[in-house]
Amino acid sequence: MKTLLEMSGVSVSFDGFRAINNLSFRIGEPELRAIIGPNGAGKTTFMDIITGKTRPDEGTVIYGEKSISLLKMSESQIAMAGVGRKFQKPTVFEAQTVRENLAMALKNKRGPVDVLLYRKTRRGAERIEEIAGIIGLSDQLPRIAGELSHGQKQWLEIGMLLAQDPRLLLVDEPAAGMTPAEREHTTDLLKRAAEKHAVVVVEHDMEFIRRLDCKVTVLCEGSVLAEGSLDHVTSNPQVIEVYLGR
Amino acid sequence: MSRQTFLTRNRSIFWFLLSLAVFTLIVTVLADGIGNGMISTSFVKTLGRTLCLMLVAVAMDVVWGYTGILSLGHMAFFGLGGYMIGMWLMYARTEIIVSESLRAAAVPPTPEEIHDAVGTQIFGVVGSSDFPLIWAFASSFWAQLALVVIVPGLLALIFGWLAFRSRVTGVYLSILTQAMTLALSLYLFQNDSGLRGNNGLSGLQNLPGLDSVPQSMVSIAFFWASAAALAAGYVLFAWVVSGKMGSVIRGIRDNEGRVRFLGYHVESYKLFVFTVTAVVAGLAGALYYPQAGIINPAEVAPIASIYLAVWVAIGGRGRLYGAALGAAFVSLLSSWFTGGGVPNIPLGFYTIQWTDWWLVLLGVSFVAVTLLAPKGIGGLFDLVTRRHPVPVSTTDFGPDKGARRTVEGEEEK
Ligand SMILES: Nc1ncnc2c1ncn2[C@@H]1O[C@H](COP(=O)(O)OP(=O)(O)OP(=O)(O)O)[C@@H](O)[C@H]1O
Numbered sequence: 336m337k338t339l340l341e342m343s344g345v346s347v348s349f350d351g352f353r354a355i356n357n358l359s360f361r362i363g364e365p366e367l368r369a370i371i372g373p374n375g376a377g378k379t380t381f382m383d384i385i386t387g388k389t390r391p392d393e394g395t396v397i398y399g400e401k402s403i404s405l406l407k408m409s410e411s412q413i414a415m416a417g418v419g420r421k422f423q424k425p426t427v428f429e430a431q432t433v434r435e436n437l438a439m440a441l442k443n444k445r446g447p448v449d450v451l452l453y454r455k456t457r458r459g460a461e462r463i464e465e466i467a468g469i470i471g472l473s474d475q476l477p478r479i480a481g482e483l484s485h486g487q488k489q490w491l492e493i494g495m496l497l498a499q500d501p502r503l504l505l506v507d508e509p510a511a512g513m514t515p516a517e518r519e520h521t522t523d524l525l526k527r528a529a530e531k532h533a534v535v536v537v538e539h540d541m542e543f544i545r546r547l548d549c550k551v552t553v554l555c556e557g558s559v560l561a562e563g564s565l566d567h568v569t570s571n572p573q574v575i576e577v578y579l580g581r
Numbered sequence: 582m583s584r585q586t587f588l589t590r591n592r593s594i595f596w597f598l599l600s601l602a603v604f605t606l607i608v609t610v611l612a613d614g615i616g617n618g619m620i621s622t623s624f625v626k627t628l629g630r631t632l633c634l635m636l637v638a639v640a641m642d643v644v645w646g647y648t649g650i651l652s653l654g655h656m657a658f659f660g661l662g663g664y665m666i667g668m669w670l671m672y673a674r675t676e677i678i679v680s681e682s683l684r685a686a687a688v689p690p691t692p693e694e695i696h697d698a699v700g701t702q703i704f705g706v707v708g709s710s711d712f713p714l715i716w717a718f719a720s721s722f723w724a725q726l727a728l729v730v731i732v733p734g735l736l737a738l739i740f741g742w743l744a745f746r747s748r749v750t751g752v753y754l755s756i757l758t759q760a761m762t763l764a765l766s767l768y769l770f771q772n773d774s775g776l777r778g779n780n781g782l783s784g785l786q787n788l789p790g791l792d793s794v795p796q797s798m799v800s801i802a803f804f805w806a807s808a809a810a811l812a813a814g815y816v817l818f819a820w821v822v823s824g825k826m827g828s829v830i831r832g833i834r835d836n837e838g839r840v841r842f843l844g845y846h847v848e849s850y851k852l853f854v855f856t857v858t859a860v861v862a863g864l865a866g867a868l869y870y871p872q873a874g875i876i877n878p879a880e881v882a883p884i885a886s887i888y889l890a891v892w893v894a895i896g897g898r899g900r901l902y903g904a905a906l907g908a909a910f911v912s913l914l915s916s917w918f919t920g921g922g923v924p925n926i927p928l929g930f931y932t933i934q935w936t937d938w939w940l941v942l943l944g945v946s947f948v949a950v951t952l953l954a955p956k957g958i959g960g961l962f963d964l965v966t967r968r969h970p971v972p973v974s975t976t977d978f979g980p981d982k983g984a985r986r987t988v989e990g991e992e993e994k
């Protein structure tokens with residue numbers, strides 16, 4: 336398993352408050368990794384740093400075989416390099432149809448001229464149908480995304496993530512608003528994606544994490560508190576104190 | 582397959598073009614030039630100018646209604662297009678007049694003498710007689726026509742690049758665009774700007790070498806040209822906003838951050854839309870001002886671009902025909918009210934004179950439309966087609982969990 340992303344010594348402050356504190360993290364490809372931690376631990380901020388939304392005050396973030404630094408790249412360049420993200424609060428384009436949402440995410444050239452001259456292809460349409468099937472929205476394709484339920488929006492966003500075909504998938508609280516059956520389905524999806532790619536999942540649901548059956552990183556106050564198997568970290572007294580013993 | 586979907590998905594293109602063609606035909610038949618003379622030449626010019634305003638409104642809708650950039654400076658590009666074509670019109674016509682009057686002289690004039698005499702004629706009003714550098718190509722129609730495209734395009738490209746690159750958005754961007762058009766008009770007001778200061782360029786209705794052609798014919802030719810430009814511009818923008826490009830720019834309007842995380846370089850898209858619409862605005866201006874006869878710096882004053890936004894808002898943002906209708910409706914109504922066409926209302930103690938009160942009426946209508954009928958005039962078409970309209974915004978729609986419901990309290994599946 337080769338390293339895909341390596342973060343070291345990263346710190347971020349918001350108005351003097353240290354949200355991320357000397358954080359180091361690495362993930363290989365393929366690998367599935369769960370991140371847990373109390374509210375405000377910095378889990379979402381961690382993803383913001385990788386995707387270029389937040390610039391760290393110090394530290395390095397190295398990505399890929401060529402060890403490029405993500406800190407010098409714009410959000411769109413990072414996304415094009417193969418980093419995809421599902422946001423904590425589902426953010427889909429509510430004024431557009433499910434199909435348009437997926438089509439926009441589909442892996443294709445992203446320049447204005449390419450997009451202007453883009454012609455629908457059979458392969459693209461098939462891929463959209465395929466993803467819609469996976470996320471259970473096959474008969475919702477012509478619907479306006481704003482009309483979907485919260486859970487369906489979660490699915491759509493997962494579908495958009497899959498459509499991008501990224502190498503590193505950052506998935507922030509995918510199970511919120513989902514039924515138990517849907518949660519199980521999500522677990523399967525993430526595990527399948529992690530057969531080839533690197534997948535980072537943030538989730539509070541312990542059952543969900545257990546089913547993922549992977550290495551777990553516990554974040555607290557912006558740094559790593561513990562790392563290892565779920566049983567290993569949940570038996571750590573510090574973890575019990577800050578996270579489990581609530 | 583994709584061509585078919587473009588036309589079937591955009592039936593409004595067909596209806597728009599058909600209405601435009603019928604309108605053009607009716608005006609032609611009734612106009613002074615070829616038809617039976619029921620419509621005066623000056624009104625044909627008003628209608629032709631209105632078509633140009635409709636074109637720039639369609640462009641504005643693409644920038645604002647589709648991409649979400651409230652540009653309050655697009656009339657600067659419109660005015661620049663007018664100035665560029667006006668320079669050639671003025672130069673070429675003055676040159677003809679000057680060489681005719683010099684022909685009587687004993688010694689035939691040299692080209693330099695003609696050039697100097699043209700300069701004296703044009704710049705006499707600002708106390709100068711030398712051609713400024715920017716008039717270097719004024720003698721060439723094709724060069725000035727190219728400048729109609731290049732000058733607004735380049736200004737939009739540079740301005741947009743600076744503004745979008747530093748991620749200026751929302752009201753700050755609107756203020757910047759106002760500053761741009763204000764700076765341009767202040768510059769043009771100066772006598773040494775090289776474009777005749779507040780005199781502007783005049784006599785633009787007289788086409789060089791076509792003195793024998795009556796204005797009734799010239800006006801109908803410009804009317805046709807304006808209609809053709811509107812048709813072409815409409816189809817161009819309808820194509821741009823359809824399909825994947827439309828999807829991406831509407832995405833930028835609703836949540837540009839999310840579009841970035843999908844890998845699209847948002848700034849390039851904004852720059853593309855801003856520049857293309859500026860070029861079309863310049864072309865519309867180049868057709869407008871020969872029909873107006875004169876252009877001066879007041880035309881690119883900040884208020885002009887604000888009017889443009891008002892037209893689009895009243896017509897209905899986010900649908901091209903709405904913007905076009907809004908521009909036509911409000912600008913024609915405006916010339917009717919301010920031209921003394923509407924009788925004043927005597928109230929006994931006070932007389933409402935529409936020339937003064939029109940702006941108040943317009944302001945009130947603008948507020949009313951924004952608050953009560955945000956879909957504008959275009960929204961009326963939803964009543965006819967009963968089409969479920971595409972929502973314009975993406976902020977919370979429904980009562981629960983961000984789900985939009987068509988009927989309040991509707992059961993969720
Ligand atoms: N843009 C910002 N400006 C100021 N403070 C911020 C900003 N973003 C995050 N924070 C703060 O940083 C801390 C970490 O936030 P973050 O959203 O990363 O937590 P989290 O681990 O994702 O929590 P949750 O489980 O609730 O999603 C919080 O205290 C938050 O208030």
Ligand SMILES: [Mg+2]
Binds near residue numbers: 379380423
């Ligand atoms: Mg979070």
